Amino acid sequence: MGLTARPDRQLVTVAPQSQEGWVATRLDFLVNWGRANSLWPMPFGTACCAIEFMATAASKYDLARFGMERMSFSPRQADVLICAGRVPFKLAPVIRRIWQQMLQPKWCISMGACASSGGMFDNYAVVQGIDTIIPVDVYVPGCPPRPEGLIYGIMMLQEKVKRERMSDERLRDEMEPDPTSKLYIPASAIDELSEPFGNSVHQTRSGL
Amino acid sequence: MNPSAERIREKFPTAFVRAEVIWAETTVYLHPESVGDVVRYLHDDEAERYDYLSDVTAVEYRDLELPLQVVWHLRSLPFRRFLRLKAEIPRGAPLSVPSVYPIYKGADWLERECYDMFGIEFVGHPDLRRILMWEQYAEGYPLRKDFPLRGRFSRSEQLRQALAAEPESRYSMTELTIADAFEDLPLEMRQRLAGGEKTGE
Amino acid sequence: MAEKRTVEVALSTSGLDAEGRPQRIPLVVDDGGRVTTLEAPLSIEPELEGEHMLINLGPQHPATHGVLRLVLELDGETVVRCIPHVGYLHCGFEKIGEYRQYNQIIPWTDREDYLNSPGNNVAFALGAERLFGVEITPRCTVLRVIAMELSRIMSHLVWLGTTCIDIGAFTPFLWSFQERERIYTLLEQWIGARLTTTLTRVGGMGADIPDGWMDGLRDFTHTFPKTIAEVDRMVTRNGIWVGRTIGIGVMSAADAVNAGLSGPLLRASGVAYDVRKDFPYLDYETYDFDVPVGTNGDVYDRFLCRMEELRQSVRILEQAAARLPDGPVNVDDARLILPPKSKATSEMESMIHHFKQVMEGPRPPIGETYVAVESPKGEKGYYFVSDGTPKPVRWRIRPPSYVNLSAIPQMVEGHLLSDVIAINASIDIVMGEIDR
Numbered sequence: 001m002g003l004t005a006r007p008d009r010q011l012v013t014v015a016p017q018s019q020e021g022w023v024a025t026r027l028d029f030l031v032n033w034g035r036a037n038s039l040w041p042m043p044f045g046t047a048c049c050a051i052e053f054m055a056t057a058a059s060k061y062d063l064a065r066f067g068m069e070r071m072s073f074s075p076r077q078a079d080v081l082i083c084a085g086r087v088p089f090k091l092a093p094v095i096r097r098i099w100q101q102m103l104q105p106k107w108c109i110s111m112g113a114c115a116s117s118g119g120m121f122d123n124y125a126v127v128q129g130i131d132t133i134i135p136v137d138v139y140v141p142g143c144p145p146r147p148e149g150l151i152y153g154i155m156m157l158q159e160k161v162k163r164e165r166m167s168d169e170r171l172r173d174e175m176e177p178d179p180t181s182k183l184y185i186p187a188s189a190i191d192e193l194s195e196p197f198g199n200s201v202h203q204t205r206s207g208l
Numbered sequence: 209m210n211p212s213a214e215r216i217r218e219k220f221p222t223a224f225v226r227a228e229v230i231w232a233e234t235t236v237y238l239h240p241e242s243v244g245d246v247v248r249y250l251h252d253d254e255a256e257r258y259d260y261l262s263d264v265t266a267v268e269y270r271d272l273e274l275p276l277q278v279v280w281h282l283r284s285l286p287f288r289r290f291l292r293l294k295a296e297i298p299r300g301a302p303l304s305v306p307s308v309y310p311i312y313k314g315a316d317w318l319e320r321e322c323y324d325m326f327g328i329e330f331v332g333h334p335d336l337r338r339i340l341m342w343e344q345y346a347e348g349y350p351l352r353k354d355f356p357l358r359g360r361f362s363r364s365e366q367l368r369q370a371l372a373a374e375p376e377s378r379y380s381m382t383e384l385t386i387a388d389a390f391e392d393l394p395l396e397m398r399q400r401l402a403g404g405e406k407t408g409e
Numbered sequence: 410m411a412e413k414r415t416v417e418v419a420l421s422t423s424g425l426d427a428e429g430r431p432q433r434i435p436l437v438v439d440d441g442g443r444v445t446t447l448e449a450p451l452s453i454e455p456e457l458e459g460e461h462m463l464i465n466l467g468p469q470h471p472a473t474h475g476v477l478r479l480v481l482e483l484d485g486e487t488v489v490r491c492i493p494h495v496g497y498l499h500c501g502f503e504k505i506g507e508y509r510q511y512n513q514i515i516p517w518t519d520r521e522d523y524l525n526s527p528g529n530n531v532a533f534a535l536g537a538e539r540l541f542g543v544e545i546t547p548r549c550t551v552l553r554v555i556a557m558e559l560s561r562i563m564s565h566l567v568w569l570g571t572t573c574i575d576i577g578a579f580t581p582f583l584w585s586f587q588e589r590e591r592i593y594t595l596l597e598q599w600i601g602a603r604l605t606t607t608l609t610r611v612g613g614m615g616a617d618i619p620d621g622w623m624d625g626l627r628d629f630t631h632t633f634p635k636t637i638a639e640v641d642r643m644v645t646r647n648g649i650w651v652g653r654t655i656g657i658g659v660m661s662a663a664d665a666v667n668a669g670l671s672g673p674l675l676r677a678s679g680v681a682y683d684v685r686k687d688f689p690y691l692d693y694e695t696y697d698f699d700v701p702v703g704t705n706g707d708v709y710d711r712f713l714c715r716m717e718e719l720r721q722s723v724r725i726l727e728q729a730a731a732r733l734p735d736g737p738v739n740v741d742d743a744r745l746i747l748p749p750k751s752k753a754t755s756e757m758e759s760m761i762h763h764f765k766q767v768m769e770g771p772r773p774p775i776g777e778t779y780v781a782v783e784s785p786k787g788e789k790g791y792y793f794v795s796d797g798t799p800k801p802v803r804w805r806i807r808p809p810s811y812v813n814l815s816a817i818p819q820m821v822e823g824h825l826l827s828d829v830i831a832i833n834a835s836i837d838i839v840m841g842e843i844d845r
Contacts, residue, residue, distance in 0.1 A: 048523035058586035073471040092370035123501040124359030314669025317815040340496035
């Protein structure tokens with residue numbers, strides 16, 4: 001994915017024992033605590049993982065204890081996009097549009113093998129991982145992941161949210177994938193670079 | 209052997225090619241252009257009454273000598289019978305068979321999918337356009353044997369096309385005529401209308 | 410400062426220009442930036458004829474049971490035209506099937522109709538076994554009936570939960586998922602997986618049931634009818650439910666048969682077509698069960714049909730549990746069934762069998778077959794064409810939801826927007842199966 005260049009801004013490294021004041025750290029803690037414990041999910045459920053997501057939200061593996069029982073099907077009101085299921089190329093612009101419609105702060109959980117990497121569908125129709133289209137925070141493997149697995153992923157996301165610091169300027173930057181970026185190296189250059197082992201750009205071998 | 213096979217041979221001697229029985233299922237091979245008449249007979253005749261169309265699909269063999277076959281699965285619910293009809297299209301011939309949509313409404317989407325996946329044209333279908341892939345899909349017909357598993361374009365090209373697509377561009381022309389009554393159509397749709405794309409009415 | 414002037418702007422036209430587009434009345438802006446009207450005043454003719462609205466429902470919408478997109482032309486709240494778009498979950502199942510051996514395809518059958526995974530596994534195995542020409546053992550037959558009926562209950566429970574939640578009743582959703590958890594536990598004890606089970610193999614099952622599993626099944630069949638009764642008490646004669654479902658989405662019997670509908674959707678319209686009764690398989694003709702058939706073909710009848718099917722499935726499960734014979738689960742064919750690991754690592758012949766099956770896969774004879782089962786959605790068919798190689802030439806899935814959904818424009822036109830949701834829920838679609 002290409003990043004649009006920002007030559008005027010420098011990377012700010014936030015050291016753990018930084019010079020932030022006591023108020024700033026307390027405020028960070030309060031804000032992150034609030035955010036982490038009330039993440040409203042946007043269930044972008046397509047396939048089997050969506051059923052396991054529903055099972056996680058149901059009575060036995062209750063999501064309400066994480067503050068996530070209020071499913072927001074409108075992206076405008078959601079915090080975390082849980083992509084549960086395989087995403088074909090026809091659906092790719094839709095998920096991208098939904099991600100763009102979500103307001104910051106927002107996170108993304110890629111639930112299941114198909115959302116994380118294309119899963120068992122290595123063919124013409126399926127996006128090989130939604131992280132090629134939208135930025136993903138937590139990947140939950142499984143086909144489908146057990147509800148405990150999804151909950152582990154959610155708790156991992158909560159840890160990530162709690163580690164955020166308001167002093168980090170670049171935290172909420174939206175990075176749009178830039179199709180004209182020079183990072184799309186032309187295929188011939190990739191071929192040259194990856195001799196003799198081959199590369200995955202020309203994925204047209206059909207033997208397997 | 210399903211008795212219908214014999215009756216088809218008697219009533220349509222020019223259309224009938226051969227009949228086979230395999231694993232207790234009868235398959236009748238027909239000439240492609242006469243499929244419509246045979247199906248109409250099978251549907252209307254009182255002794256046949258094949259009132260249920262299970263499936264329309266196609267088979268392409270890996271062996272290039274064998275023709276491409278279009279398959280219809282018919283059921284007679286009153287008589288509890290099952291019949292398979294096949295039409296063989298030799299390689300190089302135009303991929304076109306009559307549509308059974310005038311007889312079975314259920315053939316609507318089944319034939320559209322067969323067109324989408326194989327490129328077979330069903331003559332007489334009112335709205336033959338792609339259904340599973342998007343209408344402007346350029347890579348080809350996925351279930352043909354010369355279509356590679358991972359598609360013809362490279363992964364990066366497929367991804368670039370996916371990122372560049374807009375959800376609104378997936379409206380069909382019929383739908384755009386509804387939206388025509390409103391101002392501010394997106395540019396892509398206005399271009400398609402101005403380009404004279406037919407509305408498919 | 411310019412003085413304010415109020416102006417009367419009146420229209421002498423109907424508001425539409427020659428091509429039928431809304432006419433824009435140009436206002437003239439002079440150099441000083443003031444807006445003036447046209448030279449001649451026009452007379453007002455209020456136009457009450459409304460425009461039709463284009464509403465795009467989906468592909469991401471909580472009520473569409475997956476990524477279905479319905480483009481609706483609305484006249485107020487009434488649907489004038491409905492154009493469904495599918496293909497948002499098309500993942501090339503049939504293409505992949507041509508590159509996998511028969512046993513390797515079974516995990517894909519889980520994922521297409523993911524609510525009915527065990528049922529799909531059984532259907533695929535039945536077709537492949539017919540293609541290979543093998544007969545399964547009696548124990549395997551009864552176990553497969555148990556798997557199919559459990560899977561039917563699982564699928565109908567999701568239908569029940571999601572339909573209730575679409576129409577507004579939230580509690581039955583939690584109850585049905587609670588019951589599904591109990592079936593998940595049973596399946597997990599049997600095969601190790603909850604949802605995508607990969608339960609069967611060509612020639613047998615992936616695993617035999619563990620000891621004590623039948624007690625768990627009996628527990629389930631004893632207590633599950635109480636949950637059905639509870640949902641029944643809450644919903645079936647509920648004024649809101651009845652008001653929202655009676656007379657909605659009617660499909661006549663002749664239309665339904667001609668459209669190729671199947672399953673409870675067809676039976677609610679009055680056509681008594683159930684693959685288990687009409688073209689039996691797995692000894693279904695020896696089981697004592699009824700098939701509910703409706704009269705009106707509306708949403709309420711489909712609801713009643715599926716509720717009754719839940720009860721009938723419990724009946725079949727009890728009979729199957731009572732008649733489960735002992736014996737081997739897998740057929741005794743070294744070309745099809747992997748040898749036990751202890752033999753494969755010690756005996757040469759078993760090792761060769763194992764090697765051939767894993768690396769190359771069993772080869773069926775040249776031929777083709779179409780096997781149809783009664784899935785919870787309708788007539789589920791698998792069509793195999795073999796050219797003698799371990800991978801099929803063509804693997805076709807006949808998707809019941811796909812054909813059922815093609816009838817939605819006919820069912821929806823003339824109803825209100827909220828009825829679209831109810832009708833969509835009553836068809837019981839699974840996008841994984843529709844798009845494959």
